[in-house]
Amino acid sequence: xxxxxxxxxxxxxxxxxxxxxxxxxxxxxxxxxxxxxxxxxxxxxxxxxxxxxxxxxxxxxxxxxxxxxxxxxxxxxxxxxxxxxxxxxxxxxxxxxxxxxxxxxxxxxxxxxxxxxxxxxxxxxxxxxxxxxxxxxxxxxxxxxxxxxxxxxxxxxxxxxxxxxxx
Numbered sequence: 001x002x003x004x005x006x007x008x009x010x011x012x013x014x015x016x017x018x019x020x021x022x023x024x025x026x027x028x029x030x031x032x033x034x035x036x037x038x039x040x041x042x043x044x045x046x047x048x049x050x051x052x053x054x055x056x057x058x059x060x061x062x063x064x065x066x067x068x069x070x071x072x073x074x075x076x077x078x079x080x081x082x083x084x085x086x087x088x089x090x091x092x093x094x095x096x097x098x099x100x101x102x103x104x105x106x107x108x109x110x111x112x113x114x115x116x117x118x119x120x121x122x123x124x125x126x127x128x129x130x131x132x133x134x135x136x137x138x139x140x141x142x143x144x145x146x147x148x149x150x151x152x153x154x155x156x157x158x159x160x161x162x163x164x165x166x167x
Contacts, residue, residue: 002065088156
């Protein structure tokens with residue numbers, strides 16, 4: 001099992017009131033499985049995605065990702081998991097406006113210690129795979145919305161993560 005969550009709770013303390021964003025959620029996702037999380041506003045979708053992506057931690061319960069107990073890790077270990085195991089495609093893409101498509105795709109590789117030459121080659125190949133080989137030296141404002149989205153997808157794929165989270 002790639003993701004195994006048991007009895008997951010996320011409680012927000014709002015002074016006199018507690019809000020249960022997640023209330024005993026169980027989720028199992030196998031490798032190579034595609035999953036869509038759907039529901040009305042306020043149902044806990046974003047909270048669950050943030051926990052899956054190691055951007056937040058549960059209040060209670062167990063989260064195991066690739067046989068590693070995520071809820072027992074400290075911040076630096078969570079950051080390492082985010083960089084190696086998880087690719088993010090954000091709704092607003094979160095591209096650096098002054099950086100080229102190539103540099104935006106290189107960013108996750110910088111954080112994992114890949115050499116400069118290797119970084120450029122991997123990022124270039126990934127951009128070519130998403131059909132942007134001819135646009136890699138353009139900045140986000142020089143790209144269409146669809147091209148920006150493909151840069152964000154390439155950035156999510158560049159580390160060959162176990163999970164792609166797309167909002």
